[in-house]
Amino acid sequence: MTVNGIPRRGFLAASAACGLAHLAPFASALATTHEDWSDAFDAALEGNRMLLGWKTPPDRLDAAALSVSGTWPGGLNGRFYRNGPSIHDRFGRRYRHWFDGDGMIHEFAIDGGSIAHRGRVIRTPKLDREDAAGRRLYDGYGTRLPDSAPLQGPDGMNTANISVLHHGGELLALWEGGSATRLNESTLAAEGFRSWGPELDGVAFSAHPKRDPDGTLWNFGIHLAPQPKIVLYHIGRGGQLLGVGLVEAGPLGLIHDFAITRHSLVFVIEPFLFDPARLGSASILDAHTWHPQAETRVLVIDKADFGARRWHALPSGFGFHFGNAWEEADGSIRLDYCRARDPGILTETLRYVMKGEFVPSSPPRYTRILLPPGGDGRIVAQEQDAEFARVAPAVVGRRHRYVYTLGSPGEPAGWSFRTVVRRDLETGAIETFDYGPGRIPEEHLFVPKPGGNGGEDDGWLIGTVLDWKAGLTGLSVFDAAAIPAGPLAQAWLPYPLPLGFHGTFVPG
């Protein structure tokens, strides 16, 4: 454990308890601006069924035998899990940002071409307390309540709503402001927070851990206040903690993802920065300031020595997700990133969609970045719009040829995904499947074929799609080497699921 040298503070600083702020004293002044968005959303949904993707589902969903079209690949057996903000409305109150809804775990159990679905709201301590109180108690990332209750720490508002991790025999629902939540694999019930050790209880564990090809897991957590800090985790194959680091990197803001290479951990600190002084009446999101004239700072940390670091500058931009990164022989790092001009997608599009309004924003584009061993970083290429980039597990942190993303067929405008794309970084070829009008794909994952050659295209792509015209969600599987041919098979649920974020596939 590399926790020595961490500054220790007294109880007070300590009662930083309140990690993510309780703001009730300011709330009464805001009462008039808190008219609920439920009615506006419901009215908009009548006229635009695409908004089905942001409608709250029941707490529990079950479908025993999905209807399957096409031929499900015989070797593709296991469980495909997904997570995302789901309980957007409860007790007559609707959150004001997509990121705020309570998480819901979805399991697609695939066995010999027979597929069953279970969806369960993740019963976090936060949701349990709210249900016991009969009202929403806590502010969200982008929502301030007029009457929110105090927190004992960030986990007090933990909605476990971003991703799913299966590692060391454990199934975990991931958030990014606090702890991971343990899920029971048989029942999918939440079983409390995952502790990595007493000093790490309640410390942020982000939703984009990276599994190194050596089988170990790297992750980070961001704490914005009282002092901005990045926590680093290295976790063994069996789920045991191998190392922890604490990094001070100056002002921080939302950092949703990171990248690894063979030797390094890479953090891109965009100039969208949290300012605690703005928290008075603002949500955590609204206490961030966009500094378009400022540079982006890229921090590269040596995996073997967290104290060995290098910095690079880049022109400002904003993104959520990386495709991958790798090191060249001369120490240069190549970093692929889904990056927009500014954070409008976060501050506008994904906020007002909760009210039923689509506000266009700068789309994330597939951006290829070079970080030479010394000096500024360089943007080598900015290509078509791309989000939810995934590579084959075998090439995480290693040079990759193929990357799989979502995209748009026309002029992208914020959140308008319709296509699944494979990019070939060697030839520049782009292969696309267009789901067509009325369908919105979600993240598609690469699953290696059992007994295959382990190659980057010797596998399947598996992912969900919302058919908002039909009001149904489906699960698609593609041959990763033949994306334009369309899905090999699709399994349709008898109900729609809200659009979510990330998932994982567990073979078996």
Added chain:
Amino acid sequence: MKRIPLLLAAGVFLSGLPALTAPGISGAALAAELTIAISGITSAEGRVYVAVHHERGNVSFPDTEGAVAGAWRMAKEGGFDISFSGLEPGRYAVSGFHDTDGDGELDMNLLGIPTESFGFGNGASGLFGPASFEASSIALKQTATIRLPIGYSGPAGPTDRRSDQ
């Protein structure tokens, strides 16, 4: 495990007395009695510690260095009162925590976030830190009772519950 001695400086660790006499305060008018109504204790494990700050020492609140009195009781589910008699009239703020492992210290993670339940007088809370002396305090003339919810299971906060439906 990071441990912070919350009440060592407060002096008193007496238990089982109906009312404690605050140390370190001398003079004529020590006639007032402050009762702390603790609530929200979820288990009988360990102890519950409280600390009392007088307005003169408010800059250090809730650091126990500046506390004028403190006490602990064996934890029991729900709530109970602790009274301090012989106090000088004035303004007092209180804080407390549930020391579930009974080591006399408020355990914290490596970022300084407590991993045991805590609370401030009146159910006050702070922004990225402890509640203020002012919000956690009450005026004491002869007798007064201040509410100290610990953790999440006490009253949801200083705000009255509103009807949402």
